[in-house]
C-alpha cells in the first residue's frame with residue numbers, strides 16, 4: 083500500500099536527505115534508521131572536501147547550501163538532516179531561509195543533556211574548531227556556563243583521521259586531547275560526562291574510553307535528532323507509515339572511504355537494502 087493509501091500525504095514516499103562532510107553522519111543515519119524503519123534515506127558524504135572542521139565558516143556554508151540544493155533538486159527530499167555539527171553551526175540559518183517549507187534538522191553538541199546528567203558538574207566537550215568557535219556554540223555555552231564547569235577541547239585533525247580510518251593517528255590524537263583535558267571519573271572534581279560534539283566521534287568510542295575509563299558518560303545526538311525528525315514528519319503528515327526502508331549513499335569523491343565505512347558501521351537490527359553505492363557528484 084502506498085503512503086497516500088495509508089492516510090499520509092503523497093509526499094511521504096519521498097526520501098529524507100542526510101549529509102555530513104564525510105562518514106561521520108552515518109552515526110546519525112544509524113539512529114534515524116532505528117527510529118524510522120520505513121523511510122527512504124539519501125545520504126551525501128562530501129568526501130572531496132572533508133574534513134570541514136578546520137576550514138572557514140564561509141567555505142562550509144557554501145558547501146552546505148550547494149549540497150542542500152542538490153538533494154532538493156535532484157532527489158526531491160521531504161526533510162533534511164544536517165548530520166554535521168560543523169555545518170549546522172556555519173549554515174543552518176541560511177538553509178532554513180533558502181528552504182522555508184523544508185523541515186531542516188541540525189545537530190549541536192548536547193550541552194543541556196550533559197548538565198542534566200552530570201553529577202560532579204564537570205563536563206568535557208570535544209568537537210571541531212569551527213563548531214566550538216561558532217557564535218551558535220558560544221551562545222549555547224554562555225547560557226549554561228553558570229550551571230557546570232565545561233572543559234572545551236577543539237580536536238584538530240581527529241575527524242580527518244577517522245575519515246581516513248587511520249587508527250594510529252586516532253590513538254595519538256585521543257591521547258593528545260583527552261590526556262590533557264583533565265581528570266576523568268565519577269569522584270568530586272572529576273569530569274564525569276563527555277559530550278561528543280562531532281558526528282564522527284561515536285565511531286571511536288572505544289578509543290575515547292581508554293582515556294576516560296568506564297565511569298564517564300558519553301553523550302551524542304543521534305537518538306534525539308532522529309526523534310525530532312520523526313516529530314516534524316508526523317506534524318507535516320510526511321511520515322512513511324509502512325513498507326521497506328532503503329538507503330542511497332552518495333559521495334562527492336571516489337566512494338572507497340564511504341563504502342568501507344558503510345560496510346563497517348551501517349548495521350543494526352533493521353533490514354535495509356543499500357541499493358546504490360556512491361555517485362561521483364560534486365555540486366558546484
Ligand code: DGL
Pocket residue numbers: 102103104106107132133134135136165166167168169210213241242279280281282
Ligand atoms: N562530522 C562533522 C561534525 O559533526 C564534521 C567533521 C569535520 O568534517 O571536520 O562536525
